[in-house]
Amino acid sequence: MKKSALTLLSLLFAFTTFSQIGFKKKKEDIEKFKDTRLVVVLTTDSSYNASIKHAVESYWTFSSGVEFIDDTAMKAYNKPEFSYLFFSKSKGSKIRAKVGSCEEDFNGLLITNGAKFKKKAALEDLVAGAYCSNAIDTFDWLPELTRAVQMLNHYLNQAIESPNDKGISKSAIAQAAPLDKNLLEKKIYVPIRGMKIKGKEGPEEIYGNEVEEMDIDEIYESIVTRKDNLVFFYSKDENGCNKIITSTTGELVYYSSAAIDDCQLSIKDLKELRTKKEKAAKE
Secondary structure, three states: OHHHHHHHHHHHHHHHHHOOOEOOOOHHHHHHHHOOEEEEEEOOOHHHHHHHHHHHHHHOOOOOOEEEEEHHHOHHHOOOOEEEEEEEOOOOOEEOOOOEEEOOOOOEEEEEOOOOOOOEEOHHHEEEEEEOOOEEOHHHHHHHHHHHHHHHHHHHHHHOOOOOHHHHOHHHHHHHOOOOHHHHHOOEEEEOOOEEOOOOOOHHHHHOOOEEEEOHHHHHHHHHOOOOOEEEEEEEEOOEEEEEEEEOOOOEEEEEEEOOOOOOEEHHHHHHHHHHHHHHHHO
């Protein structure tokens, strides 16, 4: 019984680790991806298409060759010199747009290669991904994709500068984040009912800085206008809940994985964030 439990825990750990933002294990794979032309795959959803075009044209700097191609016209781009950026919807997500999916359940933007575009991404083709919220309506695409494209761009630019293979994993980058300690002094915007804080101390006392619950529309506005604050969001898939704090410009500040029903910002999250802030202040 104990052996079975340990095996199950090992499998859960492997899945949780693999479902993070960097999928490649070698830095040379990131370098090879940089040399390809990025095909941004468009859908039948006009709001998605306009938003992804705006986000990529405004904030993508990692590679220079980018093309925007409808998903029905991908045959001509099934060649090794191309890679693909598209949206993968996880099981149970409330997203009406007809987008793609992934063999390893994932909700957000994915980059794949493999010389062929697959609307259901294969594990071996995954390069990187950026989580998005599980409920996205027409007017949510712009802030969600703006944040996600910048997250991908930050990750890839950071990964390619890594001195070794170990540094390209999301766990390594999450531990090092943020590079700018001043980010940790910013106010955190949290969606209404997005916190679970019980006890005598409030979130600001635990974190040591301002934490404010806000309407999601106000948080989205802060992303689009690049306001000087941090934002908390989560993204669920069949492996659990990914809890993330970024700057409004997509720089990773905090990441943790939790059980699928544990998606709220918790005392544990805020304490870990405070420890990170105190450590950064000493360096």
